[in-house]
Structures are given as structure tokens and as C-alpha cells.
Amino acid sequence: MKQVAGVRITAFCAVLTVLLIGSYKNALADEEPRGNDDPTEFNNECVITPGSGKETILIGNVVRTTDGARHMELLLSDGLISGMSIDTVLRDSNPDATVIDCGDAFISPGLVNPHEHLAHSGGIPDPKTEPIYEHRDEWRGVFGDKYALAFEHVEGVARDIWVELRHLLSGTTTLGASGGVAGLVKNATTVTTSDGYLIDFEIFPYGWESKFHEMDCPAEIEDPTPRFSESEELLDQPYVAHVAEGTNCAATLEGQAFLDFVEANPGRRYALLHGVGLDQESIDRLAGLDVSLVWSPRSNVSLYDETAKVLDVMESGALVALGTDWSYSGSYNMLEEIRCADRVDNIRWGDQLSGEDYWEMSTSTAAYSLGLEDEIGQVNLAMAADLVIVQNRTGDFFEDLMDSEVSNVIATIIDGSIRSGNSEFFDTNQLPDQCQNFIDDHFLCVDWSRYEEAELTMEKVIEENRSFEKAVPLFEPRFQAPCLED
Numbered sequence: 487m488k489q490v491a492g493v494r495i496t497a498f499c500a501v502l503t504v505l506l507i508g509s510y511k512n513a514l515a516d517e518e519p520r521g522n523d524d525p526t527e528f529n530n531e532c533v534i535t536p537g538s539g540k541e542t543i544l545i546g547n548v549v550r551t552t553d554g555a556r557h558m559e560l561l562l563s564d565g566l567i568s569g570m571s572i573d574t575v576l577r578d579s580n581p582d583a584t585v586i587d588c589g590d591a592f593i594s595p596g597l598v599n600p601h602e603h604l605a606h607s608g609g610i611p612d613p614k615t616e617p618i619y620e621h622r623d624e625w626r627g628v629f630g631d632k633y634a635l636a637f638e639h640v641e642g643v644a645r646d647i648w649v650e651l652r653h654l655l656s657g658t659t660t661l662g663a664s665g666g667v668a669g670l671v672k673n674a675t676t677v678t679t680s681d682g683y684l685i686d687f688e689i690f691p692y693g694w695e696s697k698f699h700e701m702d703c704p705a706e707i708e709d710p711t712p713r714f715s716e717s718e719e720l721l722d723q724p725y726v727a728h729v730a731e732g733t734n735c736a737a738t739l740e741g742q743a744f745l746d747f748v749e750a751n752p753g754r755r756y757a758l759l760h761g762v763g764l765d766q767e768s769i770d771r772l773a774g775l776d777v778s779l780v781w782s783p784r785s786n787v788s789l790y791d792e793t794a795k796v797l798d799v800m801e802s803g804a805l806v807a808l809g810t811d812w813s814y815s816g817s818y819n820m821l822e823e824i825r826c827a828d829r830v831d832n833i834r835w836g837d838q839l840s841g842e843d844y845w846e847m848s849t850s851t852a853a854y855s856l857g858l859e860d861e862i863g864q865v866n867l868a869m870a871a872d873l874v875i876v877q878n879r880t881g882d883f884f885e886d887l888m889d890s891e892v893s894n895v896i897a898t899i900i901d902g903s904i905r906s907g908n909s910e911f912f913d914t915n916q917l918p919d920q921c922q923n924f925i926d927d928h929f930l931c932v933d934w935s936r937y938e939e940a941e942l943t944m945e946k947v948i949e950e951n952r953s954f955e956k957a958v959p960l961f962e963p964r965f966q967a968p969c970l971e972d
């Protein structure tokens with residue numbers, strides 16, 4: 487099923503001449519992705535030719551729309567995508583630029599994960615996690631007598647870095663979460679950081695204690711008005727909150743009350759996390775109120791054995807984004823979340839969704855859900871140069887994306903610079919000095935002086951996290967919550 491177009495077209499800025507854009511559009515018509523059907527023939531090696539200028543020219547099979555990839559060059563300057571061409575015009579006009587030629591590899595907008603709890607996403611799930619719950623307040627232990635799940639707060643900068651690192655290495659460039667560490671992924675969060683975006687995350691808009699005296703209809707809710715931030719700075723920012731996280735009447739009532747509130751308080755972007763309990767009446771209100779759904783299928787099925795009615799939401803014209811939630815019941819990274827979404831779609835819905843849908847849910851619509859659609863989530867002129875380079879194995883980007891693991895992510899680029907990557911695809915001697923931080927086959931480009939107080943090094947970060955036996959592994963989904971698996 488195709489996503490209903492809801493992403494605003496970003497205005498082209500005047501970085502390129504009209505002439506260049508014209509010739510680029512004409513030439514796109516008959517250009518095909520490079521490479522052929524024999525996987526051994528795909529060249530995924532990234533060759534870096536350093537230049538004396540500040541610009542970078544990145545070359546590969548660029549994925550800009552669901553029509554597929556086109557072999558082209560991108561000019562990256564001042565953190566933005568400032569030129570696009572299918573021939574060598576950018577290289578010819580920027581002879582001082584550093585050139586990164588990744589051959590047949592795919593270049594996509596970086597993945598945008600609009601839902602993660604960084605401060606509670608460092609550990610593997612409680613082995614007693616079962617899909618027995620009907621409402622979030624039950625596993626949180628604030629309502630009823632079902633088993634309350636065990637989870638831990640992430641303690642210390644080295645462990646915070648580990649949480650962001652697993653998202654960065656798997657191709658995520660922006661994380662929507664409360665909190666964050668500067669200098670790794672970009673954080674869309676309630677606190678302004680030097681390299682992030684301001685978002686109003688009110689995690690539980692009905693408060694931390696259960697608002698319900700009973701979970702079956704007619705449920706009573708103490709105060710049906712969601713709690714909104716009182717911070718002046720956040721009042722105009724997109725509002726992203728957990729709503730209708732459960733399958734029972736209480737969850738359905740939360741959805742209705744939240745949409746009533748949105749209707750009475752227009753003028754800002756809203757996104758609704760989970761939405762498992764939304765009834766058809768609420769689903770039909772989403773598009774008109776411009777409320778996006780952020781879908782976390784693994785977290786939903788591992789706790790509630792059910793997930794949001796995504797096909798109905800898409801049918802209604804509302805936008806759906808994917809998000810990981812947290813490590814205790816959700817996916818370890820966006821690639822795992824895409825795989826879980828596809829599994830739910832195949833097992834429960836008869837294969838209605840495609841790789842193209844999951845890609846949009848992880849890039850452009852995810853950006854929209856955070857109100858950031860003019861800045862991130864697409865390869866377009868004047869948008870942030872936040873990109874993920876993915877190994878080309880089949881020639882079909884969307885097939886490869888659904889089958890990708892951390893090892894298939896060649897590099898993650900943020901604001902025009904390589905932030906992390908897989909050493910197997912590079913001559914690491916060509917990488918800048920700040921990328922000489924290695925962990926297994928991968929490298930991280932980081933300025934450790936940002937974290938001077940903790941006197942961190944790559945070795946210290948690795949040592950501290952690998953000595954924590956419950957730490958989520960970086961490169962494999964070991965102990966990840968099941969997604970409709972036994």
C-alpha cells in the first residue's frame with residue numbers, strides 16, 4: 487500500500503543555478519542505477535580523494551523517491567545538500583572538494599527515529615516480558631496486579647554514548663527522544679543542543695500515575711485533559727506524546743481525549759506515539775487534525791500482542807512513521823524495526839506494505855511527525871546533508887533495506903561529514919583523524935574533547951559497556967524482544 491503523500495515539497499534554494507536544475511531533471515528520465523543483477527559485480531567500496539576545500543562531493547546510487555535509485559553526485563557544503571547532478575558538473579566546478587566515490591552503493595536520507603527513550607534504552611529485555619498486558623500502566627506497575635517489568639536507567643556518559651552509537655551505526659541520523667548526547671546522532675529533544683532540534687516530548691501526557699480506576703468500559707479517567715508542557719519555549723514546538731498505548735477501553739479513551747485536546751488547541755504539529763487502542767472514530771480524525779502516528783510494532787506486539795491499525799490509519803489519509811520505543815520491549819535499531827513491521831504485515835495483514843512504505847516511514851514521514859520535514863528526511867537541495875550509505879546487494883534499494891543489518895551500513899553522514907562507518911568498505915588511512923576510533927569492524931568520527939569531563943576514549947567506552955552484562959549489543963539483535971516469534 488502506498489503512503490498517501492503528505493510531505494510538503496521543500497522549496498529549492500538558489501544554491502544551484504536554474505540551468506543546472508533544468509539539465510539535471512531532463513537527464514534523470516533515462517538514467518538507471520548502476521550495477522547489474524550479479525551481486526559479485528556491485529562495487530560498494532568508498533574511495534576518498536581528499537581535497538583542500540570545505541566541500542564534499544559524494545557519489546553513489548542516490549534514493550530520492552520511491553521510484554528507486556539514480557547514480558549521481560551530491561555536493562555537500564556547510565552541512566547542507568547544495569548540489570545534485572547526474573554527470574560530473576559538480577566535480578568540474580568544485581575542483582578543491584573532497585570526493586567520496588561509493589561506486590554502486592545506495593545513498594538514502596539518514597533514518598529518522600522519532601521515538602526512543604535514550605535514558606531507558608541501555609539494557610536487554612526482562613526475560614519475563616510477555617504479551618499479556620492491556621495497558622501501559624500494567625507493565626509499569628501503577629495499575630492492576632500483573633507482573634511489573636524490570637528496567638534500568640542508563641547511568642553515565644559512556645553508557646549514554648553506547649545507546650546513541652547503536653542507532654548511529656545502523657544508519658539513524660536523528661533521534662526523537664528526551665535527552666541525548668551531543669556530537670553523535672542529532673537529537674530532537676526538549677533541550678536545545680548545539681546539533682539538534684527542539685521538540686516537546688511529554689512522555690506520558692496523562693501523568694506518571696495511572697489515571698484509571700478500571701480498565702474496562704465504562705472506564706473512568708480522573709482528568710481527561712492531557713498534560714502539556716508549561717515551558718514557554720516549547721509551546722510552539724511539535725508535541726509528541728504516548729497515547730492509547732494498550733488494547734483496552736482505557737487506551738481507547740486516552741485516544742479520544744487526546745484528539746479532543748488537539749482539536750481545541752490547534753496551531754502546532756502533533757504526533758501520537760503507539761496508538762494501539764485507537765478506535766475507528768479516532769483514526770478517522772487523525773488526518774483532519776494533522777496528527778501523525780508513530781508506530782512501534784515490536785514494542786506493541788511484545789507487550790500487547792497487538793499493534794496500531796496501521797492499514798486503517800494509512801487508508802484514512804494520516805501519516806505513519808516508525809520508531810523503536812526502547813530496548814526493553816522495542817527494536818534495538820530502525821533496521822530491526824523495519825524487519826518487525828514487515829513481519830507483522832506479512833503474518834497479520836497478508837503482506838500489504840512494501841519496502842518503499844517502510845523507507846518513507848523511516849525518513850520523510852518520520853521527519854514530518856517531528857515537524858522537521860523542511861530540514862531532514864529527504865535528499866533535496868538546502869536540506870541537511872544527513873545520509874546513510876547502504877551496501878548494494880541486489881540492485882533494489884528497498885529490498886536491500888528490509889534485509890539490512892548494521893554490517894550493511896557503509897557509513898552514516900551527518901551535516902555533511904562522515905560520523906561513523908564500516909571499515910571494510912574504506913581504506914581507513916584515507917579517513918580523517920577524528921574517525922580513527924575503531925570498534926570491531928566499524929569506526930566512529932568523534933571529538934572526544936566534547937566529553938572532556940569524563941576523560942573518555944573509544945577504549946573506555948567499549949570497556950565500560952562490555953563489562954555491563956545487560957548492555958544491548960551494538961551489532962546484533964541478541965536478546966531483543968520477540969516480534970511475533972516464539
Ligand SMILES: [Zn+2]
Pocket residue numbers: 601603728759811812
Ligand atoms: Zn515509548
